[in-house]
Amino acid sequence: MKYCVECGSEYQDSVKACADCPEGQLVDPETMRQRGLPMAHERDTRQFVRAGTAEDPLTAEDYVRLLEAERIPVIARPQGSGSVDALTTGNVLPWWEILVPAEHSVRAIDLLAREKDNLKATEAEAIRAAEDEERESEGFGAPPPA
Ligand SMILES: [Zn+2]
Structure with missing residues (x-):
């Protein structure tokens, strides 16, 4: 097709x-x-409204998968990646608009908010784990006390 x-x-x-x-x-x-x-x-005939935004393609993908799993039709639309903006300001990062039909928006917004918290928690955990690892390797690498 x-x-x-x-x-x-x-x-x-x-x-x-x-x-x-x-x-x-x-x-x-x-x-x-x-x-x-x-x-x-x-x-x-459905009207799509913004249920949330994602700051990178992986998060956008994650949101789409999450909403599709809940049988909510979803469109992820890249925004703000215009080359003109990038040239004038130097640091325009693209972001993704997550659109769902208006009748699903309340549930979608709730789901995305929860997912955002999950992602944040996972990220914090990853940072903690990395710090622990660093401390451990520092410990092993430290010279013996005199
Ligand atoms: Zn046409």
């Missing part, structure tokens, strides 16, 4: 151009996802 980048309509692979959009390029679903473009079945 291929999808129109303009309107998200689905087409057979043999079709060369969108019937509705003369400029509409047809691409595979992977490309649609990479560009954060919703496909036709994702832009139906």
Whole structure:
């Protein structure tokens, strides 16, 4: 299947151009996802609202998996990675907008908040573990007391 980048309509692979959009390029679903473009079945009557944001692609992926596991349709859209911004300010980091249908937003926001806490706890634990390891190796490496 291929999808129109303009309107998200689905087409057979043999079709060369969108019937509705003369400029509409047809691409595979992977490309649609990479560009954060919703496909036709994702832009139906439902209204997608922001349930949260992620600061890196791994977190965005984690959120998407989490919401999909709860059977909540989700779109992760990269934001703020414009090359112009990056040139003028030098340090614009991309972030990801996590979108869910409005009727799922309350639950999704709750789930993402909890997941964020989990990730933070895991991170803190990893830092603690790394510090412990450092202390241990320092201990072993220390010269014997005189
Ligand atoms: Zn189209």
